[in-house]
Amino acid sequence: MDKQQTPPESELPWMSKPANRSLNHAGYFKLEQFTEVTEKEILNIHGVGPKAIRMLKEVLQERGLSFKQD
Incomplete structure (x- = not known):
């Protein structure tokens, strides 16, 4: 960019x-x-850890969304 x-x-x-x-x-x-x-793909991004995943999951669930399943 x-x-x-x-x-x-x-x-x-x-x-x-x-x-x-x-x-x-x-x-x-x-x-x-x-x-x-x-x-797992998101966790592979440097700087993103389990806490960030938990927060993303909560917000996704609030909107009726979820991560792609393995």
Whole structure:
């Protein structure tokens, strides 16, 4: 991304700076994107840990969504 572009507005919950930054850097900005990946795939992103997964699962459930099943 060059300096002229602004990143899309993120609808992810606030987790921690490393987790939010890592997910945004990996291209995750919308909750619906997590329905296409497994928890394990997200855990493989540096900076994302079990606490971030728990928080994402809660928000996904509130919207009737879930991670892709293994």
